Amino acid sequence: MTDAIxxxxxxxxxxxxxxxxxxxxxxxxxxxxxxxSHFCPGCGEPIAARTILENLVExxxxxxxxxxxxxxxxxxxxxxxxxxxxxxxxxxAPSVATGVKRMKPDSIVFTLQGDGDMVNEGLQEVLHTAAxxxxxxxxxxxxxxxxxxxxxxxxxxxxxxxxxxxxDGRDAEYHGYPIRIADLIAQLDGVAYVARGSVHSPGAIAxxxxxxxxxxxxxxxxxxxxxxxxxxxxxxxxxxxTIEGPQYMDDTLGQVHTMGELExxx
Amino acid sequence: xxxxxxxxxxxxxEQCKGCDMCIPACPPGVLSMSREVNGRGYRFPILHPGCTGxxxxxxxxxxxxxxxxxxxxxxxxxxPES
Numbered sequence: 001m002t003d004a005i006x007x008x009x010x011x012x013x014x015x016x017x018x019x020x021x022x023x024x025x026x027x028x029x030x031x032x033x034x035x036x037s038h039f040c041p042g043c044g045e046p047i048a049a050r051t052i053l054e055n056l057v058e059x060x061x062x063x064x065x066x067x068x069x070x071x072x073x074x075x076x077x078x079x080x081x082x083x084x085x086x087x088x089x090x091x092x093a094p095s096v097a098t099g100v101k102r103m104k105p106d107s108i109v110f111t112l113q114g115d116g117d118m119v120n121e122g123l124q125e126v127l128h129t130a131a132x133x134x135x136x137x138x139x140x141x142x143x144x145x146x147x148x149x150x151x152x153x154x155x156x157x158x159x160x161x162x163x164x165x166x167x168d169g170r171d172a173e174y175h176g177y178p179i180r181i182a183d184l185i186a187q188l189d190g191v192a193y194v195a196r197g198s199v200h201s202p203g204a205i206a207x208x209x210x211x212x213x214x215x216x217x218x219x220x221x222x223x224x225x226x227x228x229x230x231x232x233x234x235x236x237x238x239x240x241x242t243i244e245g246p247q248y249m250d251d252t253l254g255q256v257h258t259m260g261e262l263e264x265x266x
Numbered sequence: 267x268x269x270x271x272x273x274x275x276x277x278x279x280e281q282c283k284g285c286d287m288c289i290p291a292c293p294p295g296v297l298s299m300s301r302e303v304n305g306r307g308y309r310f311p312i313l314h315p316g317c318t319g320x321x322x323x324x325x326x327x328x329x330x331x332x333x334x335x336x337x338x339x340x341x342x343x344x345x346p347e348s
Contacts, residue, residue: 002322008298008314009345020338021274025321027332037329041308042285046328107314139288202322227347242285 018265029053029080042242044232047199051209068097068119073148091122094129097136098221110137116146133190133224143234147218151237155179157238157254182229186262194263198231268342273319276333284308288323315343
């Protein structure tokens with residue numbers, strides 16, 4: 001197949017077009033102070049970050065936004081965001097976000113957390129924040145592994161998933177069952193919006209961007225706690241080739257953590 | 267054979283980490299991976315006629331490699347019969 005493709009003419013891509021054309025979108029996600037992505041090849045986290053940052057610009061709230069970051073690969077983005085950021089301890093981001101929002105009620109506060117951070121290390125923090133109906137937005141980047149520390153199982157890893165410490169696949173009898181955190185949060189009375197999207201295809205990215213928009217809009221309108229879970233690829237932690245990441249994500253995590261809006265009370 | 271081309275992209279070759287995800291993501295299928303590698307040893311995407319400027323590559327790229335442009339007037343590029 002590759003040989004057939006390379007016989008096609010190649011269009012120069014070194015320079016901007018020399019005929020009348022207009023640029024669409026941003027090369028680098030907005031509100032970033034760098035053009036360098038430090039993530040592994042095929043990672044879904046910078047894709048998810050783009051959906052968030054583009055929404056902050058489109059909603060016109062970038063100047064009043066505060067990101068509260070948990071601990072994970074994404075944490076290094078704190079120094080790249082051109083918005084205020086706070087670094088929280090493992091899993092504590094929703095509680096820190098609560099404090100920021102209560103002290104600065106006009107700010108737009110969102111957490112950025114991974115599944116290891118939110119669902120393993122600080123599950124109670126997000127549940128209580130949601131139940132209290134705090135006017136913050138929690139964003140979970142769920143790849144089903146502790147990506148930063150080498151690809152170990154998390155509470156969201158699906159049954160049968162091969163991770164560094166479940167080489168033969170996650171076994172319910174020994175490791176227990178995965179927690180569907182968005183489904184859990186959707187049961188709580190304090191929430192205004194709960195959704196689960198992904199970044200494994202352009203269509204899924206477009207839907208996820210709309211979910212993030214709705215979640216932030218709920219906060220702007222002070223309607224309660226909003227939550228978006230974004231399934232992301234981690235081919236390094238999954239021990240698969242990068243090109244297989246999107247399909248693997250859809251076939252494994254995507255079958256258990258099903259995508260869509262789970263609660264819309266706004 | 268002429269192929270209608272509504273847009274084009276620039277590729278920041280040295281930013282690419284060769285994940286290949288843009289290749290299946292491209293709706294008209296006009297991206298393929300190079301045989302050459304960049305300074306970090308990664309293959310990178312190359313463009314063929316037929317781009318629509320849809321931004322799918324830009325949206326799925328984790329390394330912010332693509333600038334996307336839409337032509338004010340679509341053009342036709344010559345492609346050999348397959």
